[in-house]
Amino acid sequence: MSADSGNQTGRAFFGRRKGKALRERQARNLAELLPRLALDPASPRPAALATLFAADVEHFRLEIGFGGGEHLMHRVRENPATGFIGIEPFVNSMAKLLGEVEVDPPGNLRLYDDDAVDILDWLPDGSLDQIDLLYPDPWPKRKHWKRRFVSQANLARFHRVLKPGGLFCFASDIDTYVNWTLLHCRSHGGFAWTARQAQDWLTPFAGWPSTRYEAKARREGRGSAYLTFRRLP
Incomplete structure (x- = not known):
């Protein structure tokens, strides 16, 4: 399929939004803690992202679809001078992460529980x-490929909100999605793939903590690709 195929609006097509019933504590965290950490894209666009965080932060990173939150929380804890925005529309995953931070919410973390496009369109140029898109839903059936988050519309959003030289990091264990992403980034023209040899994209990102999705892929005999693209001026 050509790189210009697929969802041209960039709006996400979610699968299910909720799994098993929440425990009482999880429901309370969603009702009371999430509003304290959540961003509101209906509010005025911030002039500077540092104003969004309680901590004194100098760099800014967005993770789209953080799943169980293992990677996001690892990065939040190892980079206290970086402000992280985590986006996850799946209710149970958000509840899991909130359980990790309920005692002492990090000052360098903000969250959003709906479509990532809302935040991408709200952030300043x-x-x-850095933007991390790690093991996104591959929508493996060809007729569903248009639902993949990597699209020309969303790459245009990435290019707008990333600083010149900023990074878009993508990881997947689905070969067709890896190829799809390479083709779309090449077609967009605003990103340079940083790999120089095969080992570069077969090696996990620096400081990679691994995730349950990656472990599942390994158990099922699938390897992973780790793609890094630099935003061109």
Whole structure:
């Protein structure tokens, strides 16, 4: 399929939004803690992202679809001078992460529980140092490929909100999605793939903590690709 095929609006097509019933504590965290950490894209666009965080932060990173939150929380804890925005529309995953931070919410973390496009369209130009899209839903059936988050519309959004030289990091264990992403980034023209040899994209990102999705892929005999693209001026 050509790189210009697929969802041209960039709006996400979610699968299910909720799984098993929440425990009482999880429901309370969603009702009481999430509003304290959640961003509101209906509010005025921030002039500077540092104003969104309680901590004194200098760099800014967005993770789209953080799943169980293992990677996001690892990065939040190892990079206290970086402000992280985590987006996850799946209710049970958000509840799991909130359980990790309920005692002492990090000052360098903000969250959003709906479509990532809402936040991407709200953020100021050239405000992010990095965007992480890790093991996104591959929509493996060809007729569903248009639902994949990587699209020309969303790459245009990435290019707008990333600083020149900022990074878009993508990981997947689905070969067709890896190829799809390479083709779309090449077609967009605003990103340079940083790999120089095969080992570069077969090696996990620096400081990679692994995730349950990656472990599942390994158990099922699938390897992973780790793609890094640099935003061109």
